[in-house]
Every structure is written in structure tokens, then in C-alpha cells.
Amino acid sequence: MxxxxxxxxxxxxxxxxxxxxxxxxxxxxxxxxxxxxxxxxxxxxxxxxxxxxxxxxxxxxxxxxxxxxxxxxxxxxxxxxxxxxxxxxxxxxxxxxxxxxxxxxxxxxxxxxxxxxxxxxxxxxxxxxxxxxxxxxxxxxxxxxxxxxxxxxxxxxxxxxxxxxxxxxxxxxxxxxxxxxxxxxxxxxxxxxxxxxxxxxxxxxxxxxxxxxxxxxxxxxxxxxxxxxxxxxxxxxxxxxxxxxxxxxxxxxxxxxxxxxxxxxxxxxxxxxxxxxxxxxxxxxxxxxxxxxxxxxxxxxxxxxxxxxxxxxxxxxxxxxxxxxxxxxxxxSHIINPRYDAFGLNYETEKAEYSLQRVKELSDDSLYLADYYTTLISLENWRKKFPAEDKPVMVFVCVSGGGQRSAVWTTRTLQHVDSVLNGKLMKHTMLMTGASGGMIGAAYFRELYLRRQSGEMFNIYDERYVDNIARDNLNAIMFSLVVNDLFLGLQTFEYAGQRYFKDRGHALENQINKNTGFILDKPLCDYREPEMLSLVPMLILAPTIVNDGRKLYISPQNVSYMLSPTVFQTRFLNQKTKGIEFLRFFENQNAANLRFLTALRMNATFPYVTPNIKLPSNPQMEIIDAGLSDNFGVSDAIRFMFTFKKWINANTAGVAIVAIRDTQKDRPIEQSLANSIFQRIFTPLSAVVGNLEYIQDIHNDTEIEYAQSWLKVPIHRVEFQYAPFAKSLKELKEQEEALTITQPNEQIQTTGKKKFEIVHVERAPLSWRLTKKDKESIKRTIFEFRNQSSIRHLQGILK
Known part of the structure; x- marks a missing residue:
């Protein structure tokens, strides 16, 4: 073949x-x-x-x-x-x-x-x-x-x-x-x-x-x-x-x-x-x-x-x-150890001892009583602003965290509500508490109010102040991160006789300082006298301590009564100290000279965006955003209320908790998605993080319910929510005019006016920068029906 x-x-x-x-x-x-x-x-x-x-x-x-x-x-x-x-x-x-x-x-x-x-x-x-x-x-x-x-x-x-x-x-x-x-x-x-x-x-x-x-x-x-x-x-x-x-x-x-x-x-x-x-x-x-x-x-x-x-x-x-x-x-090994300092503190002197023994020593009963009676002076000065024969309602302003969005919403709300109430909101307010950007907005409006109280003649309700706080902060932060922090930047600057390294936290402070016209650039102690005289409400910042989860209470006043149970009733054994009072704990490190802008930043330390500040203690105390423990400030207001309940019962006609929040309290329940392998892995973690605000809301509601049992005067709760639903500012103003007509609701419906169309609008993001659309959304939301109803409710309370 x-x-x-x-x-x-x-x-x-x-x-x-x-x-x-x-x-x-x-x-x-x-x-x-x-x-x-x-x-x-x-x-x-x-x-x-x-x-x-x-x-x-x-x-x-x-x-x-x-x-x-x-x-x-x-x-x-x-x-x-x-x-x-x-x-x-x-x-x-x-x-x-x-x-x-x-x-x-x-x-x-x-x-x-x-x-x-x-x-x-x-x-x-x-x-x-x-x-x-x-x-x-x-x-x-x-x-x-x-x-x-x-x-x-x-x-x-x-x-x-x-x-x-x-x-x-x-x-x-x-x-x-x-x-x-x-x-x-x-x-x-x-x-x-x-x-x-x-x-x-x-x-x-x-x-x-x-x-x-x-x-x-x-x-x-x-x-x-x-x-x-x-x-x-x-x-x-x-x-x-x-x-x-x-x-x-x-x-x-x-x-x-x-x-x-x-x-x-x-x-x-x-x-x-x-x-x-x-x-x-x-x-x-x-x-x-x-x-x-x-x-x-x-x-x-x-x-x-x-x-x-x-x-x-x-x-x-x-x-x-x-x-x-x-x-x-x-x-x-501390060979490379980037420092993120609190500007105004002395890091060269001996470090403050950070131990359980010292924490307990600084929550002593004698300190509690001394601070209690000192704050009574502020309360008495607050009472003198009103006629002796009429008991006033005491207002607590509680603001939520939320970056630039919350700062603008808080400023806008305080400005608008105080204007509509002819100055009654700030006059009646005794204390401001909260977290993150909300406290920056509250501090900004409080400073404007202080300057007017001190004799400066200007319109604190001018919209340009909202525009100021709404200016971009993120450019400075990101630019500093790229050109300085990544290369272990060694640039320094001097403040209060001390030298500090520049970082993106410093960039944020300086940008806020520029945006607000440099009026917040002062040491913490500068607010001690105005608060004592009740020219402005007290403002207590409460960032979270990373080391042990306690709160760090920052105030120009000594407020040790925020740390431990009251001395006026029997305590149970082995109660945990709830926080650390900054002013007394870091007294030898010049705590009173802390830059107020730095204090605001410590209260608004969003993870990764701005660095966690490290304080001069041994071991080193590290600080993170107040929102981790209470993003709404209600628990601190309740704590203050409980401490001075006897005085409040005797001298006021009631208490109004004015909650300014940048999120909707009752949001629709989200649709459950199909159980994928990734959801099975991440759901336990995302459920805790994603529902943190819900958990805090439930806790705060419970505390207010309990407060009604030990406070003898009425407790009112008024909420202003940034939950935009309106289509346009013009539509909202028309709606507000319609709602103020004196004729009955039935007659309004028969006048032939076109029914106002309310549509959901995308919310501003959680960021240190807002777009033009975001700013307009925040400005007009104060005219939304529920917020206008809250204004009328508050107006009735403070009549």
C-alpha cells in the first residue's frame, strides 16, 4: 500500500x-x-x-x-x-x-x-x-x-x-x-x-x-x-x-x-x-x-x-x-509618626495622665457641685431676659451632623425661624448641642448673634451668611491631601505661641475661617463670659474618644456634671464615667487656648476626609466625630435638663427641644434585595452602620419619654427636617401664602386655586462641597409644609 x-x-x-x-x-x-x-x-x-x-x-x-x-x-x-x-x-x-x-x-x-x-x-x-x-x-x-x-x-x-x-x-x-x-x-x-x-x-x-x-x-x-x-x-x-x-x-x-x-x-x-x-x-x-x-x-x-x-x-x-x-x-516604631495636633494646646509640656483613676478623680462630687452652681449663674442670667411675672419656655437646640449639608441647613433654619419669630428663638435658647457640620452652622449663627448683641449693627438674617457657610471646603482638603499629607508634609505654622504641622485638618479650618469672614477664629475661652452673661446660648461639643468610646465634653465652662450621675440622689454602685471634661483634663496643656475652629473640627471629624486629632495625653487620646455616639445631640440636652431639673421646674413654663436634622426621620422601608453571596457576607456589618441613625433616634425618643416622668413642666418637641419634596422655591412661597389665608380650610379648597404639585427632589449629598442645585434645595426646604407647620407650632409655644 x-x-x-x-x-x-x-x-x-x-x-x-x-x-x-x-x-x-x-x-x-x-x-x-x-x-x-x-x-x-x-x-x-x-x-x-x-x-x-x-x-x-x-x-x-x-x-x-x-x-x-x-x-x-x-x-x-x-x-x-x-x-x-x-x-x-x-x-x-x-x-x-x-x-x-x-x-x-x-x-x-x-x-x-x-x-x-x-x-x-x-x-x-x-x-x-x-x-x-x-x-x-x-x-x-x-x-x-x-x-x-x-x-x-x-x-x-x-x-x-x-x-x-x-x-x-x-x-x-x-x-x-x-x-x-x-x-x-x-x-x-x-x-x-x-x-x-x-x-x-x-x-x-x-x-x-x-x-x-x-x-x-x-x-x-x-x-x-x-x-x-x-x-x-x-x-x-x-x-x-x-x-x-x-x-x-x-x-x-x-x-x-x-x-x-x-x-x-x-x-x-x-x-x-x-x-x-x-x-x-x-x-x-x-x-x-x-x-x-x-x-x-x-x-x-x-x-x-x-x-x-x-x-x-x-x-x-x-x-x-x-x-x-x-x-x-x-x-x-514612631520613626514615621505624622502628628495631627489640636491647635492651641501645648504638646511640649508634660502629657496629661490618661487612666481610669484620673478619669474618676475628675468626676469627683466636689467638682460636680462647683460646676453646677457656676452654671446656675448662667441660668439666672437667662431668666433675667424675661419678665419676672411670666415664666418663659426654655429652648434646647439640637442639630444633626452631616457635613456641609447640615452646616447650611442649620444656619438656614436658625436664621429663618429666628427671623419669623422676631428673635425669640435665640432669646429663649439656653443650650446648643449636636454633631459635625450642624454644630459648625450653629456656632456660626451664634457668633453673628453675639456680634449683634455686642452692638454691631447688621442684619444677621441676610442670605449672604447662608451663602458664606455654603462655600466649598473640599478643594482645600483634597489638595492638601495630595500635595502635602501623602508626602509627610513638614510645613509648619504658629498659633498661640506654639508651632504645628499643616495637614488637611488645618486646610479645612482655614477654609471655613475664610468662608465665614474670620469671625470664628478665636480661642475657646473667649466664649466664657458671653455664655455666663447669657448673651448667647451655651454650646457644648461632644466628640467621641476612640480609645474607650466616651465623650469628650468641650465647653468654655467647666461641665463635669455631664460626666457622672447627679449627686442629689442615691447612685448605684460601679457606674461608668460617661465622658471626660476637656477644659479640666487638659488644663496644664492650655486647654482654654484651644482654637475654637479646631474644637468644631474635632466634633466633625469625618473618617478619612479629615485626620483624627491626637491630644497630648499618655497614652495618646484620639478623637473622632461626635455622630458616632449621638448624631443629633439630644442625649446631651436631656443630660443637661436632668441635671438642672429642679431649677427648670421652678423657673420655666416648660422645655422645647428644637431638633434641626438633615435627614428624614421616618423614611420608607427599603425593598429587600435577593440574597447574594456578597449580601450574606456584608449584611451584618452594613445593617449596623446603615441603621446607626435609626438606633440613635429610637434611643433619643426613649430618653425624652423618660424625661416626661421626672420633669414637672411640659416638654415640647419641634423638628425641622431637610427632606426636600418641593418642585420650586416659587411654588413653596405660593403654598405658604395660601396656608396663611384666614379663611377655613374648606373655603380654600373651593376658591378654585390649582392644587400644588409636590414631587420628590434629590437630596444634597453628605460632603464638604455642595453644588448650586444642592444649595437651592436646602434653602427652599424651609418653606416645605411640615417645616412651616413646625414654625407655627414653635411660635405658639414661645408666644
Missing amino acids: RRVTLEQIPARPTSAWQNFWRRYWVSMFFYSFPVQLLLLNIKKNQLILVLWGILFSIVTESVGSILGIPTLFLEPEYLNEVDFRSYFLMGATLGVFSMSYHISCYIIDSPNFPFLGHLPNPFRKFIVNNSLIPLIFNMVYVYQVIRFQIGHEANTNWLIAQEVAGYLTGFAVSFLTFYLYFIRTNKDIVRLFKVSFDFDNRFRRLRVVRVNVFDRLDEIKHKRIRVDYYLGDWLKPKPVFDETEGVNSYRILQIFDQNHLNAVIIQLAILLLITLLGTFRDQSLFQIPAGASLVLLFTIVLMLAGAFTYWLRGWSFTGFIGGLLFLNYLMQ
Whole structure:
């Protein structure tokens, strides 16, 4: 039998469809350079793709909406304006990020594609073929900006066009700046070998950009990836010719090395520029939009990821974990120990002893009685503001935390309600308590009220004061984080004779100080006399101590009665001290000189956004947001009420708890989702965190119920909620006018007036920055029906 060889077997004829499939789909598409680069990134550069994924998720409003993160990108603010300049800066930073992406990928991936070494301007060719992700992102971003602005109905088409032009101009300017640098300095196959050179000498000079040249040569020879077509100039597909012809691997490596060296120089230049910007961190002109600062942070992470991958290759993940462990060791050993100080305190003197024994000593009965009788002076001065024959109602203002949203809502509510009541709200208020941004708003309005009480003639109800507190704070925080905190910034400043390091907490304080006209920049002790004379309500801040969960009570008065049970009745054994009184505990560290803005920041320390302040004690006391223990301030008001219940019963006609909260108290129960594996893992944790406000609400309601049993005078509760439902400010004003008509409700319905349409409006996010739409939403919500009803209720109580 005759043997048939493979060569003698006739080839099966191929159809036109098969030829088309092989040539156009397999060769020109699947084995095209852009597709292979994308697949390689998916396979090797997952961290880089994660950064792009986060950016895509943010601009499409898929993540972070509750914190207002998407608005940082879709409506960037610069110098308190959203305009061409703010979008230009946004585009410029995203251009830097995109170029850093190309640089990192080029350094990591170019050895897998040695054909690049044969092409003129290889880096330019690489950028063209690696631009799929940046191109899609830019298209999505521009679309989202237009959609967002149209949805907010705040800008005309011409203004939207200016904003988009600003973004595209900024992106083009920054991207082309770096691009032209590479075009002018990078060598290609023609320019590099026009002149002869000694390979060994050049090899030594380029050693800086390689870890192991032989490994890289082996990668070029054996780890090359098949590419049949690449996109050339004007995006025209061009075939890839045989890589083995003409130039050996050593010379290809030299081309890449020279290009890589330029790339490393650019990356170092970017880091140096970011560091130098930290010198001007306090200047508003250099505080770029918060979204742009976040992009710069991503740029730093991207460059570090590229460097780790390039230098350590297969050991990159292990090296990253090792680096984290080493950094952790340096911080544990206090070799690197970033300080987050409370400005005004003395950190050079002997540290305060922080022990159970001292905590109990400072809650002694003698101190309780001394502080009790001192506060009675304030209560008597409060009583003197009213006629002797009429007992007044005592008001406690309790405000919720919630960042900028709560600060603006609190200021707006206090301003509007006090105006409608002809000043009665502040006159009747004895104490203000609460958390986070709400207390910043309350402190701001209280200071305005104090200045008017001191003889300054101005309208404290002017809307510009709400606009002041609503100004952006986040740009300064994020800019400080990127240009200073990440590089363990060593800039210092002097306050009250002490030197402190600048950090993003300092940036937040300074920005609030600027926004509020510098009227809150005073030491804590400056409020002692006005509170004693009852010119202004007492204000007690109660941030949470991380070490043991107690409250740190900060007040210009000594308030040890907030720490322990009353001395006027029998106590049960082994009662836990409920808090620490700041003024007495840190007396030797100049507690009275604490900057009042720092005290407000300690009460509003949102995790990760601002650093936890560490106080001069041994062991070191660390402070976090007051909202962790009570986000509404009701428990502290009840505590004060219980302590002075005898005086309140004898001297008042009742108590009114005015709760100003930035969330709806009774929200609809959410639909349960299908039980996925991730929900099963995270539900126990998310249930605790997500329901923390509900738990606190229930606890506070219970305390008020109990208070009705031991307080002999009536307790009134009036709530003002930021729960926007109104469609427009005009509609609300019309609704308010209709509700004030003297005719009966039945007659109002028969007048033929159009029924007002109430629709749900998206709430402002929990953030230190609000958009124009958010500010308008907060301003108009005070006219919402329930809040207007609360004003009338309070008006009846304080008649």
C-alpha cells in the first residue's frame, strides 16, 4: 500500500467567508495592536484598569453619589465658580493621568512588542494604539457633563458649551505638552543609529532604567505577542512586518531604554511638581477642584503601580505587600509618626495622665457641685431676659451632623425661624448641642448673634451668611491631601505661641475661617463670659474618644456634671464615667487656648476626609466625630435638663427641644434585595452602620419619654427636617401664602386655586462641597409644609 505524505494531501478549498473571517476578524481585529494591548492590560495590569474602572464608575454616577463624589467631576468648582477655568483644570489633570497611563503601559508592555523598535516614533505609535480606554472615557465624561448640566437646568446651552470646551482644552494642553516632549526627545530606529556608538558604554549609561538586562532581552526574544496590524498615522491600519529583519534585539532594547528613561524623567517631574505645589497649599489660586486633586492622587498611584511592576516584574505584588508592612513597622516604631495636633494646646509640656483613676478623680462630687452652681449663674442670667411675672419656655437646640449639608441647613433654619419669630428663638435658647457640620452652622449663627448683641449693627438674617457657610471646603482638603499629607508634609505654622504641622485638618479650618469672614477664629475661652452673661446660648461639643468610646465634653465652662450621675440622689454602685471634661483634663496643656475652629473640627471629624486629632495625653487620646455616639445631640440636652431639673421646674413654663436634622426621620422601608453571596457576607456589618441613625433616634425618643416622668413642666418637641419634596422655591412661597389665608380650610379648597404639585427632589449629598442645585434645595426646604407647620407650632409655644 502506497504511503501518502501530508504534502501530497490536497488542501481543502476555503470559502470567501472563511478568508474574510481569517483576514479581517482574526488578523486585522483580534491580532490588531489595540486589541492585544487591551488584552495584555486585562491580563497583567489589573491595578491600572481598576483606576480607570473607578473613574468610569464615578462619572457615570454608579458609585459615591451619597457622598457627592460624582459632582466633583461633573460640576468642578474653582474659586467658588463652576466655569471654563474649573473644567480646564479638570481636563488638564485627566490629561496628565492619561499620559501617565500611556507612560506606565509603555514601560511595562513595550518589550512584548519588539516590532515597535523598528518603527519611527515608537512611543507615538504606542499612544495611538493604546488610546482605546482614554478615548471611551473622554466620550463618556463629556456626555455625562452635558446630561448632568441639562438635568440641573442651571446653565444655558452656551454655558454648557463653554464648560465642555474648557475640559477639552485643558486635556489637550496638558496631554500635548508631554506628548511634544517625548516626540522631541525620544529616539527611534533611525535617529538612534545615525551615528556609531560603543554599545557597552551606552549600556552602562542606560543601566538606571533596567533591573536585569538579560531578563529583558529574553523577554524581547521569547515573550513577544503576535500582532498583525497596528494603527499608524491618521488611524490607518498598517501590517506588521517580520521583526527579525534588520535590527537585533540589543538595539531594540536600546531604543526602549532611551524611551523609558525619558518616561521616568517625566514621572519624576510630575511628582516634583505636585510636591512643589504643596508650598502654595494655603493659596486659593492653587487649590484646584477637588475632583482634579482626586485625579492627581490616582496619577500618583498609577505611577507607583507602574514602577513596582517594571522594577519587580513578577515580584510586584509581593513587593507591594512588603512595602506596606515596612511602612507599618516605621509608623509603629514612631520613626514615621505624622502628628495631627489640636491647635492651641501645648504638646511640649508634660502629657496629661490618661487612666481610669484620673478619669474618676475628675468626676469627683466636689467638682460636680462647683460646676453646677457656676452654671446656675448662667441660668439666672437667662431668666433675667424675661419678665419676672411670666415664666418663659426654655429652648434646647439640637442639630444633626452631616457635613456641609447640615452646616447650611442649620444656619438656614436658625436664621429663618429666628427671623419669623422676631428673635425669640435665640432669646429663649439656653443650650446648643449636636454633631459635625450642624454644630459648625450653629456656632456660626451664634457668633453673628453675639456680634449683634455686642452692638454691631447688621442684619444677621441676610442670605449672604447662608451663602458664606455654603462655600466649598473640599478643594482645600483634597489638595492638601495630595500635595502635602501623602508626602509627610513638614510645613509648619504658629498659633498661640506654639508651632504645628499643616495637614488637611488645618486646610479645612482655614477654609471655613475664610468662608465665614474670620469671625470664628478665636480661642475657646473667649466664649466664657458671653455664655455666663447669657448673651448667647451655651454650646457644648461632644466628640467621641476612640480609645474607650466616651465623650469628650468641650465647653468654655467647666461641665463635669455631664460626666457622672447627679449627686442629689442615691447612685448605684460601679457606674461608668460617661465622658471626660476637656477644659479640666487638659488644663496644664492650655486647654482654654484651644482654637475654637479646631474644637468644631474635632466634633466633625469625618473618617478619612479629615485626620483624627491626637491630644497630648499618655497614652495618646484620639478623637473622632461626635455622630458616632449621638448624631443629633439630644442625649446631651436631656443630660443637661436632668441635671438642672429642679431649677427648670421652678423657673420655666416648660422645655422645647428644637431638633434641626438633615435627614428624614421616618423614611420608607427599603425593598429587600435577593440574597447574594456578597449580601450574606456584608449584611451584618452594613445593617449596623446603615441603621446607626435609626438606633440613635429610637434611643433619643426613649430618653425624652423618660424625661416626661421626672420633669414637672411640659416638654415640647419641634423638628425641622431637610427632606426636600418641593418642585420650586416659587411654588413653596405660593403654598405658604395660601396656608396663611384666614379663611377655613374648606373655603380654600373651593376658591378654585390649582392644587400644588409636590414631587420628590434629590437630596444634597453628605460632603464638604455642595453644588448650586444642592444649595437651592436646602434653602427652599424651609418653606416645605411640615417645616412651616413646625414654625407655627414653635411660635405658639414661645408666644
